[in-house]
Amino acid sequence: MSRNTTSFGFKxxxxxxxxxxxxxxxxxxxxxxxxxxxxxxxxxxxWWKREMVAWLNPQTNWRVLDVAGGTxxxxxxxxxxxxxxVTVCDINQQMLNEGRNRAIDRNILHDIExxxxxxxxxxxxxxxxxxxxIAFGIRNVTHIDRALREAYRALKPGGRFLCLEFSRPAHDWxxxxxDAYSFNxxxxxxxxxxxxxxxxxxxxxxxxxxxxxxxxxxxMRDAGFGNVxxxxxxxxxxxxxxxxxx
Numbered sequence: 001m002s003r004n005t006t007s008f009g010f011k012x013x014x015x016x017x018x019x020x021x022x023x024x025x026x027x028x029x030x031x032x033x034x035x036x037x038x039x040x041x042x043x044x045x046x047w048w049k050r051e052m053v054a055w056l057n058p059q060t061n062w063r064v065l066d067v068a069g070g071t072x073x074x075x076x077x078x079x080x081x082x083x084x085x086v087t088v089c090d091i092n093q094q095m096l097n098e099g100r101n102r103a104i105d106r107n108i109l110h111d112i113e114x115x116x117x118x119x120x121x122x123x124x125x126x127x128x129x130x131x132x133x134i135a136f137g138i139r140n141v142t143h144i145d146r147a148l149r150e151a152y153r154a155l156k157p158g159g160r161f162l163c164l165e166f167s168r169p170a171h172d173w174x175x176x177x178x179d180a181y182s183f184n185x186x187x188x189x190x191x192x193x194x195x196x197x198x199x200x201x202x203x204x205x206x207x208x209x210x211x212x213x214x215x216x217x218x219x220m221r222d223a224g225f226g227n228v229x230x231x232x233x234x235x236x237x238x239x240x241x242x243x244x245x246x
Contacts, residue, residue, distance in 0.1 A: 006142050009205030018142045019118065023092050025140075025199040026070070030094040032194050033071055039189050040200075045136075048238050049077060052135060052164040055231070055240060058082040062130040065154055067119050067147075068137020070095025072102050075112055078133070087129075089115040089122065120146040127156045135164040139210040148223035155245040161225060167232070167239035168212040174235055182207070213239050 004015045013021065029036060037045045053074065058064060062084040066075045070090035078086050090096050096114045103112060117123050119134070119141050132151045141147045151161050169175045182204045190200030211219065213230050216239075220228045225243030232239050 007206075007209045009202040009209070015142055019091065022140050025202055026092040027094050028196055028199045029190070029194055030070070030092065030098050033095065033098070034073060036190060036193055036200070039193065040186050044234060048164060048233050049074060049135060051231075051233060052133070052162060052240055053077045053081055055242065056131060056133060056160065056162045058084050058131060060084060063087070063128065064131045064133060065089060065122075065124065065129045067122075067132065067134040067151070068140070069133070069135065070099050072099030072108075072112075074133055074135050075099070076103070076106065076108065079108065079111060083111070084130075085111045085113075087113050087115055087124075089117050089119070091116065091118050120150060122150045122154055124154050126153055127159075129154050129159060130156055131160040131162065133162050133164075136166065138163055138165055139206050144211075144216075144219060145223065148219060148225070152224045152245055157245055159245045161220070161241075161243045161245070163216075163241045164238060165210060165216075165241070166207040167210070167216075167236055170232065170236040174237075178237060213241075216241055 005012050006015045006018055008018055008021050058078050058081050060083050064078055064084055064086045066086055067089045069075055069088045070092055072088055075086040075088045088099055093116050096116055100114055120143055132155055138144060138147055155161065169178055186204055187197035187201045191197030217228050217230055220241060220243045224246060226246045228243045230239050230241045
C-alpha cells in the first residue's frame with residue numbers, strides 16, 4: 001500500500017513522521033531559539049517582527065491567536081501594542097515552556113495563555129478570534145492548505161490573518177548570496193551555539209521548499225481568504241502575507 005509523503009527539508013518522509021521530526025528540531029533549539037535568530041539574521045528578525053505587528057495593528061479587546069509562537073516573542077509585542085488577549089499556540093511544549101518562563105520574568109501574567117496544539121487541528125471554536133498571526137512557522141507544518149483552512153475557521157468574519165515567513169529574494173544575485181550564507185554559515189553558527197548544526201540545516205532547507213510569494217498568496221485564496229496581499233521585507237528575503245476571513 002502506497003503512503004503519502006511530504007518534505008522534511010530536502011528529505012522525503014512519510015506524512016505521519018513529519019510532526020515528530022519537527023518537534024525534535026525545536027526540542028533541540030528551544031533554549032537558544034531567539035539567540036540564534038539574532039545571530040542568523042544579524043538582529044533583522046526584530047525589525048521584521050516589529051513590521052509585522054505594526055501591520056497587524058492589534059486593537060483593544062481583540063482576541064489574537066498566535067500560532068507557532070512558543071517563545072512568546074510575537075505575543076509580547078502584540079500585548080505591548082494594545083490591551084488585548086493573546087493565545088499562544090505551538091506544537092512544541094518545550095518552546096511553550098520557554099515562552100511561559102519569559103512571560104513570568106517580564107511580569108506578563110494576564111491576557112496571555114499557552115496552548116500546545118497542531119496548527120492543522122486547532123482545539124478552538126469556530127469564529128473565535130479577531131486575528132491570527134504566525135511568524136516563521138507555517139513552513140514547518142505538514143499540510144499548509146490544512147493549516148490555512150484552520151486559520152480561516154478560527155477567525156471571526158472579517159478577522160485578519162497575517163503571516164511572516166522567509167520567502168524568495170527579488171534578485172538572482174541576492175538569492176545566490178543568501179544561499180551561500182544559509183547553507184554554509186547558519187548550520188555552523190547553530191553548531192557553535194547549541195552544539196548541533198543539524199536542526200539549522202533542516203531550517204535552511206525548509207525555507208527553500210516553502211512556496212514563493214505569489215504561490216502562497218494563491219494558497220490563501222484557495223483557503224477562502226479575501227483581500228490577500230503581501231509585502232516584501234529586505235528585498236524579499238522575508239514576506240508578510242495578509243488576508244481577511246470573508
